[in-house]
Amino acid sequence: MTLFMTILGIVVFVVGLLFSIAWHEAGHLITGKMFGVRVPQYMVGFGRTLWSKKIGETEYGLKAIPAGGYCRLIGMFPPDASGKVQARSTSPWRSMIEDAREASYEEVGPGDEDRMFYQRKPWQRTIIMLAGPFMNLILAIGLLAVYLMGFGINKTTSTVSTVSECVVSADAKTDKCPADAKPAPGKAAGLLPGDRIVSFNGQKIGDYEKLQGLIRKSSGEVTLVVDRKGQKLTLKPVLEQNKMIKLDGDGRAVPNQYTTTGFLGISPATGIQRQSAAESVEFTSDIVKNAFHGLLRIPQKVPALWGAAFQGDERDQDSPVGVVGAARVGGEVAALDVPPSQRVGLMIFIIAGFNVSLFLFNMLPLLPLDGGHVVGAWWESIRRRIASLRKRPDPGPFDVARLMPVAYVVASIFIAFTVLVLIADLINPVKVT
Incomplete structure (x- = not known):
């Protein structure tokens, strides 16, 4: 069953990849046609063509290698100063230029004289090219x-998962409580796993990030309102100052950096939240x-x-x-x-x-x-x-x-x-x- 689900996941991703590529190229296709550029080919994938069908002037198809795609717009590059595509040069750099120019004119035919990409106004070309990534x-x-x-996403919540037994510095080599350690404020105040903290000093709590910020900025006695199995309780823990791991501006832990902040002694539960x-x-x-x-x-x-x-x-x-x-x-x-x-x-x-x-x-x-x-x-x-x-x-x-x-x-x-x-x-x- 695990093997089947793994293969299914890979197939779903590949289908999503192909759709994303097709969706990207559709941006170029739609805007190119909107501004009068002829689009002879719209292909998803590279390599050998597995399937194709011509509708109007455009051939739509699917190729064997699902690693990209392309939407061919004629006349991507202008002719050179002489007004035509030059023959190949002995210079490798010049050959690259003329090969690219020649490829952009391969499918230009009678009636296409005014339907080339380079002839569109700069703002129109900008829209055509940006349409794909957008x-x-x-x-x-x-x-x-x-x-x-x-x-929904898995987030920390204001529900208590565990309650610390004592005040221990974040850089301590052990989680065990020393003989002279103070009881954790949350433990002393009667907090229990499963309690949902509803408010902190009168401020409504909706997520753990806000609660954590308030705890770290506080010291001394605070007022907590918790929901315990549907019953509202008011607790008054006395926060201690403790050495804690430092957080960056996004609330993520900074490795091996510490700061002294308010300490309650709880860890949050996680859950899927929309x-x-x-x-x-x-x-x-x-x-x-x-x-x-x-x-x-x-x-x-x-x-x-x-x-x-x-x-x-x-x-x-x-x-x-x-x-x-x-x-x-x-x-x-x-x-x-x-x-x-x-x-x-x-x-x-x-x-x-x-x-x-x-x-x-x-x-x-x-x-x-x-x-x-x-x-x-x-x-x-x-x-x-x-x-x-x-x-x-x-x-x-x-x-x-x-x-x-x-x-x-x-x-x-x-x-x-x-x-x-x-x-x-x-x-x-x-x-x-």
């Missing part, structure tokens, strides 16, 4: 809303922000990734993960010994996270990514504006094809990184904890 962002927001408001619309917006913005910071930190993680792949080092849990690794995680999630609703919710969360990554990755201002074409369109607009202000002739469309050598270098780096991640995912994968 489709992923829209899908991610929708999936996260379903996950957060429909299924989020409100406002909480979902905040959570989603945090996901995008953290993913963005993670993308910026990828170069720093390459040495550790190399060590995990080839030197037997432990794989970091926040290590970059590729399609194979994500599919493996999807399989593990499906096989978890948790309620089915939680497994479905986690799978939705994984696919949403993948779409956030697709959005951010494609927004990078580098060719051959969508963001690179956007930068080319903006530079053309700026160049034309400057020429107009100086009353000089229109410089014409910016030849993005001239940047293809840079695009090949960028693509080579991406391919090398993808291979490294693939090896790490196969040899030393990130596992669900």
Whole structure:
């Protein structure tokens, strides 16, 4: 049964991946057609074509390797200064440029003279290229809303899980109470596991984060109202100052750093909680922000990734993960010994996270990514504006094809990184904890 669920989880992830890619390319397709660009092909996947059908002027299809997709727009690059595509040059850099230009004109036919991508206005090209990644962002927001408001997330609550026996410093080498230790304030006041703290010094408590902040800022006697099996009780513990682990601005523990704060002596219970619309917006913005910071930190993680792949080092849990690794995680999630609703919710969360990554990755201002074409369109607009202000002739469309050598270098780096991640995912994968 576990093997079946693992395979099912992998299949569900692959289907979600293919849908996400198709959804991305649909953004380019719809906006390209909207602005009059001819779109001869819309394909999901790479390699050998498994199925295709031509509808109107566009061939729609599915290919064998589910690792990407493309929407072919004719005339991505303008002709050179002579107004035509040149023959191949002996210069390897020039050959790259002319090969790219030639490929963009392969399917240009009679009647397409005014239907090429480069002929669209810069703002139209910007919309066409941004439509793909923004489709992923829209899908991610929708999936996260379903996950957060429909299924809920595992959060600490204001319900007491355990009550400490005594006051022990966070950096103590043992959890056992020394002979001279003071009783924990919560224990002395009569708090019991299962009590739900309703208010703290008159302030209503809805989650543990707020309660924790109030405890840490307080000292001396405080007033707690707790719900014990439906009965409201008022307790008055006297908080002690104790050496506790330091928290960062997001409430996460900072390893090996301590501070002196108020101490009650309880640990919270956890539970699945559905989020409100406002909480979902905040959570989603945090996901995008953290993913963005993670993308910026990828170069720093390459040495550790190399060590995990080839030197037997432990794989970091926040290590970059590729399609194979994500599919493996999807399989593990499906096989978890948790309620089915939680497994479905986690799978939705994984696919949403993948779409956030697709959005951010494609927004990078580098060719051959969508963001690179956007930068080319903006530079053309700026160049034309400057020429107009100086009353000089229109410089014409910016030849993005001239940047293809840079695009090949960028693509080579991406391919090398993808291979490294693939090896790490196969040899030393990130596992669900």
